[in-house]
Amino acid sequence: MSEILAIGSYTETDMAGLREMGARVIASLDAMRDLPEAERGDVRAVAYKGHHPFGAEEMALLPALGVIANYGVGYDAIDVGAADAAGVRVTNTPDVLNDDVADLAVAMLLMQQRRMRQGDAHVRSGAWAGGESFALNRKVSGRRAGVMGLGRIGRDIADRLAAFKMEMHYHSRSEKQTPGWRYHADPVDLAASVDYLVVALVGGPETENYVSREVIEALGPEGVLINISRGSTVDEAALLEALETGRLGGAGLDVFNGEPKVDPRFHALDNVVLQPHQGSGTQETRAAMGQLQRDNVAAFLAGKALPTPVN
Amino acid sequence: MSEILAIGSYTETDMAGLREMGARVIASLDAMRDLPEAERGDVRAVAYKGHHPFGAEEMALLPALGVIANYGVGYDAIDVGAADAAGVRVTNTPDVLNDDVADLAVAMLLMQQRRMRQGDAHVRSGAWAGGESFALNRKVSGRRAGVMGLGRIGRDIADRLAAFKMEMHYHSRSEKQTPGWRYHADPVDLAASVDYLVVALVGGPETENYVSREVIEALGPEGVLINISRGSTVDEAALLEALETGRLGGAGLDVFNGEPKVDPRFHALDNVVLQPHQGSGTQETRAAMGQLQRDNVAAFLAGKALPTPVN
Numbered sequence: 001m002s003e004i005l006a007i008g009s010y011t012e013t014d015m016a017g018l019r020e021m022g023a024r025v026i027a028s029l030d031a032m033r034d035l036p037e038a039e040r041g042d043v044r045a046v047a048y049k050g051h052h053p054f055g056a057e058e059m060a061l062l063p064a065l066g067v068i069a070n071y072g073v074g075y076d077a078i079d080v081g082a083a084d085a086a087g088v089r090v091t092n093t094p095d096v097l098n099d100d101v102a103d104l105a106v107a108m109l110l111m112q113q114r115r116m117r118q119g120d121a122h123v124r125s126g127a128w129a130g131g132e133s134f135a136l137n138r139k140v141s142g143r144r145a146g147v148m149g150l151g152r153i154g155r156d157i158a159d160r161l162a163a164f165k166m167e168m169h170y171h172s173r174s175e176k177q178t179p180g181w182r183y184h185a186d187p188v189d190l191a192a193s194v195d196y197l198v199v200a201l202v203g204g205p206e207t208e209n210y211v212s213r214e215v216i217e218a219l220g221p222e223g224v225l226i227n228i229s230r231g232s233t234v235d236e237a238a239l240l241e242a243l244e245t246g247r248l249g250g251a252g253l254d255v256f257n258g259e260p261k262v263d264p265r266f267h268a269l270d271n272v273v274l275q276p277h278q279g280s281g282t283q284e285t286r287a288a289m290g291q292l293q294r295d296n297v298a299a300f301l302a303g304k305a306l307p308t309p310v311n
Numbered sequence: 312m313s314e315i316l317a318i319g320s321y322t323e324t325d326m327a328g329l330r331e332m333g334a335r336v337i338a339s340l341d342a343m344r345d346l347p348e349a350e351r352g353d354v355r356a357v358a359y360k361g362h363h364p365f366g367a368e369e370m371a372l373l374p375a376l377g378v379i380a381n382y383g384v385g386y387d388a389i390d391v392g393a394a395d396a397a398g399v400r401v402t403n404t405p406d407v408l409n410d411d412v413a414d415l416a417v418a419m420l421l422m423q424q425r426r427m428r429q430g431d432a433h434v435r436s437g438a439w440a441g442g443e444s445f446a447l448n449r450k451v452s453g454r455r456a457g458v459m460g461l462g463r464i465g466r467d468i469a470d471r472l473a474a475f476k477m478e479m480h481y482h483s484r485s486e487k488q489t490p491g492w493r494y495h496a497d498p499v500d501l502a503a504s505v506d507y508l509v510v511a512l513v514g515g516p517e518t519e520n521y522v523s524r525e526v527i528e529a530l531g532p533e534g535v536l537i538n539i540s541r542g543s544t545v546d547e548a549a550l551l552e553a554l555e556t557g558r559l560g561g562a563g564l565d566v567f568n569g570e571p572k573v574d575p576r577f578h579a580l581d582n583v584v585l586q587p588h589q590g591s592g593t594q595e596t597r598a599a600m601g602q603l604q605r606d607n608v609a610a611f612l613a614g615k616a617l618p619t620p621v622n
Contacts, residue, residue: 011447099452103475107421110414114593116422116586117431123585124578128571134587136322139595141410163474164414260439267435274434275427276445282425284450 003042004297005062007032008049008071014290018047021294029058045069045297048078051259056082067300069293070310072280073097073153074230076203080311090310091296095152096288097280102156104279105198105228106164108252112224112273113140138222141165146194148187148211149229150176154200157228161198169194187211191218196226203230213238216248224250228279231257240265243272254279314353315608316373318343319360319382325601329358332605340369356380356608359389367393378611380604381621383591384408384464385541387514391622401621402607406463407599408591413467415590416509416539417475419563423535423584424451449533452476457505459498459522460540461487465511468539472509480505498522502529507537514541524549527559535561539590542568551576554583565590 004023018025024039026032029052032040043062048054049071059065059082067089068078075092083090111117114137121127122134145161146169147154154170158181162168168181171190175183184190187210191197197219201207211225211234219225225248227234236257242248250271256262259277266274280289295307315334329336335350337343340363343351354373359365360382370376370393378400379389386403394401422428425448432438433445456472457480458465465481469492473479479492482501486494495501498521502508508530512518522536522545530536536559538545547568553559561582567573570588577585591600606618 009444099476100450103421103451104425104427107418107425107427110418111422111427114415114418114589116418116584117428119586119589120428120584122587123573126575126578128587129573131571133320134589134592136592136594136597137589139411139593140414160474163471165410260442262434262440264437267437273427273431275430276433276439278425278430278445278448281445281447282450283447286447 002039003044003064003301004047005032005043005045006047006049008047010049011286011290013287014293017290017294021298023047023297028052029054032058033061045300047071047293047297049293051077053077053079055079056086059083059086059088067091067297067306069296069300071289071293074203075310076230076232078310084311089300089306091293091300091306091308092310093289093292094308096292097285098153098156100282100285101153101200101228101279102160104254104275105157105200105226105252106160108228108254108273108275109161109196109198109224109226110140112226112250112252112271113138117273118270143167143195144169144193145196145198146170146184146190148190148197148199149201149207150178151200151202153228154198157198157200161196166196188214188218191215191223192220194219195222196224198226199229199233201229201233203232207233209233209235211235211239213242216242219248221246222249224248224252226252228254231255231259236263243269313350314355314375314612315358316343316354316356317358317360319358321360322597322601324598325604328601328605332609334358334608339363340365343369344372356611358382358604358608360604362388364388364390366390367397370394370397370399378402378608378617380607380611382600382604385514386621387541387543389621395622400611400617402604402611402617402619403621404600404603405619407603408596409464409467411593411596412464412511412539412590413471415565415586416468416511416537416563417471419539419565419584419586420472420507420509420535420537421451423537423561423563423582424449428584429581454478454506455480455504456507456509457481457495457501459501459508459510460512460518461489462511462513464539465509468509468511472507477507499525499529502526502534503531505530506533507535509537510540510544512540512544514543518544520544520546522546522550524553527553530559532557533560535559535563537563539565542566542570547574554580 002024006018006023006025141164145166150170150172252273254275313335317329317334317336452475456477461481461483563584565586
């Protein structure tokens with residue numbers, strides 16, 4: 001019997017924080033469906049951590065539900081329209097993870113272009129000691145970079161890339177205040193104008209395959225695509241084909257369609273850096289995300305203003 | 312019979328450029344020693360690419376020598392004192408490689424802290440798809456970074472790290488004009504004040520083991536050492552011991568004592584990023600370095616001012 005239901009796989013610290021608030025912690029939406037009706041009826045707040053769709057059907061199982069506090073800035077798993085209709089508030093954890101995600105985006109780009117995975121293996125394997133030379137790579141600083149989606153994370157990425165003396169371009173729903181960065185209303189036009197394209201779009205149906213086959217082709221055989229947003233924002237079939245045939249130079253990917261079940265065709269590619277969706281995966285940031293999630297739950301139950309509302 | 316002798320392993324582009332100037336290209340100092348005395352007597356300019364010591368003895372073998380144009384910014388292989396005594400000018404290739412070296416320094420730091428080699432392997436091995444979670448790492452942005460040696464490369468590194476919102480510290484022979492970065496006259500004091508220490512010292516006997524056991528101990532079990540300078544600047548025995556025992560958190564190393572014969576104890580370490588001295592290893596930068604080397608040779612032979620003299 002608890003009015004707070006926490007769903008997902010939490011760290012010990014978060015688990016302790018949630019239990020201290022009196023939350024019941026369960027592993028998944030399936031476990032939620034299995035709860036007795038009476039227990040579901042008590043739930044006023046859900047702390048949600050997961051990527052499985054949380055829609056009208058799930059909300060209907062929790063008749064007293066007032067808030068879904070999402071762990072993460074991307075809340076595309078939650079049907080906000082259904083939440084609106086059911087009078088349910090949704091919150092997320094923005095901003096606290098921007099630095100980490102931007103760090104990883106820049107790091108994937110550098111690691112891809114300087115072939116650092118291969119460089120490390122060249123040393124560890126003894127190939128270097130044995131006299132094998134390591135091929136020259138491409139210079140990163142001073143190149144042309146484009147950010148697709150200049151929200152708060154996109155801006156943090158762009159600020160870092162600018163310190164690498166890059167010529168900065170971006171595409172966004174509207175033109176933004178920038179230090180003279182070039183705005184492209186058309187995503188294909190952006191891709192054609194840069195060497196590196198970093199995808200920082202929000203997820204969800206509106207941006208599905210936004211990085212289309214045409215965008216990928218426009219980026220071209222010397223271009224590199226970095227994605228730290230959602231697997232869904234990129235046409236993954238077109239991406240794999242372009243990477244396999246050399247029509248795209250390379251990629252750095254932290255997110256994938258159907259993750260963690262990554263298409264095994266990625267495993268065979270030498271021109272990609274693959275990361276296990278660890279954009280916000282640091283101790284510091286995950287602790288801050290958990291705290292912000294709990295702050296939203298606590299504010300709702302206390303009848304106070306939600307710190308970071310979505311709707 | 313040539314007045315230009317190019318010594319070292321050059322790319323095809325550089326080889327073509329050198330031959331166009333009329334240079335004779337040989338592989339090593341040993342090959343130079345094997346040349347007939349008459350041919351050695353013709354040599355007025357050496358284009359040198361290598362890390363084997365070029366001292367008084369080698370200079371004496373080239374009685375008409377007037378300039379040694381070094382390929383690379385670090386000219387610690389060349390005995391400049393002996394060159395002075397013999398009336399030989401020395402040049403290097405500064406600045407054109409600063410961006411690449413700074414890029415690699417920042418990239419090694421990010422890759423080490425976010426465990427990106429391990430992250431890539433976690434995806435490629437199928438471990439992630441199989442449900443294994445990837446451990447949380449440490450946040451990079453916002454931490455305290457120190458640069459040891461704030462020359463031109465050190466400054467380029469510091470400028471990039473500052474864009475990651477870091478608190479910047481440095482040690483140098485003298486205090487420099489900076490945007491409020493904290494100067495430490497003592498290297499141990501610098502190490503004790505930061506989370507990350509990036510070594511950008513010049514090489515040579517004066518800086519041998521400058522990053523001493525005490526500096527490494529002061530950096531400590533959460534600290535990370537990045538070295539893009541020369542293997543000689545770091546007490547490697549102390550470094551290995553600290554990395555193996557956890558008294559130093561981690562390292563990113565592009566340079567090693569006795570490279571490319573890296574101490575195999577490095578191979579076994581999970582907390583280090585190893586790179587095969589590829590700091591300046593991009594097509595763009597190596598081409599610029601070769602051009603600058605040839606420009607120095609050409610200026611000397613034409614009796615013009617040397618573009619980038621050392622002495």
